[in-house]
Amino acid sequence: MIEQKTPHLTNFQMWQSWKEQGDLEAKKTLIEQYLPLVDYVTNRMAIGLPKNVIKDDLASNGVMGLIDAIEKFDYRRGLQFETYASWRIRGAIIDGLRQGDWVPRSVREKAKKVEEAYQHLEQKYLRSVTDSEISSYLQVSEKEFLGMLQDIAVTTVCSLEDPIREEESETRMSLLVDDKAKNPDYKVHEFYLKESLVKGIERLTEKERTVVSLFYYEELSLSEIAEVMSLSPSRISQLHSKAILRLRGALAKHKDQLMQH
Secondary structure, eight states: OOOOOOOSSOHHHHHHHHHHHOOHHHHHHHHHHHHHHHHHHHHHHTTTOOTTSOHHHHHHHHHHHHHHHHHHOOGGGOOOHHHHHHHHHHHHHHHHHHHTTOSOHHHHHHHHHHHHHHHHHHHHHSSOOOHHHHHHHHTSOHHHHHHHHHHHGGGGGGTTOSBSSTTOOOBTGGGGSOSOTTOTHHHHHHHHHHHHHHHHHHTSOHHHHHHHIIIIISOOOHHHHHHHHTOOHHHHHHHHHHHHHHHHHHHHHTHHHHHHO
């Protein structure tokens, strides 16, 4: 993903020089080397955001996240920096978006209603519910429901990044990053998170599972997924939103398990 430069020092030596000796030149070189990560994360997160969100602002926050990652990363533990930094960059961008109050209250409320509808109906029927059933529950037409999905698509960017506890910064997805390897609670959190996600994914339709797989595992953009699946980008965006809302409902159902451990 990252093209390595050919500095006088090896990558390990640069980390060693920065961490052990406080070499600011080594730190600067590391920042320049991993800047493409900021572009990569920014481009993926910019999909579906409102037009009033300036991409350069996302990138600026992303750079701050990269610097934070370089300052906090422990190179001696043998972890892959790109994975660690990607979460820090993503977190910094999301923090910037939240501070900018980029999602109107009405859109947040609409997203909450749809999420609760999925959670209630799928818990009641113990299966994936249809657009028709959700529309009926919400007392809107199917066309209006699809319009709602389009409106709330922007909220799914922060989908799994909400804090597990209001007073803490730890998120559900951050549990997947080995940031606290010595914490015995980590494996317990990881177990319940994965269990919740598995149950949620089982409720997704085939197309929704495909979108989630291509976006989060194959790392294709929504426009690339649209081409692969021969669907319009707006349809892919709707499928992504429905998948995330179903998963959020599944995670909410198991939130007590996460809180208890």
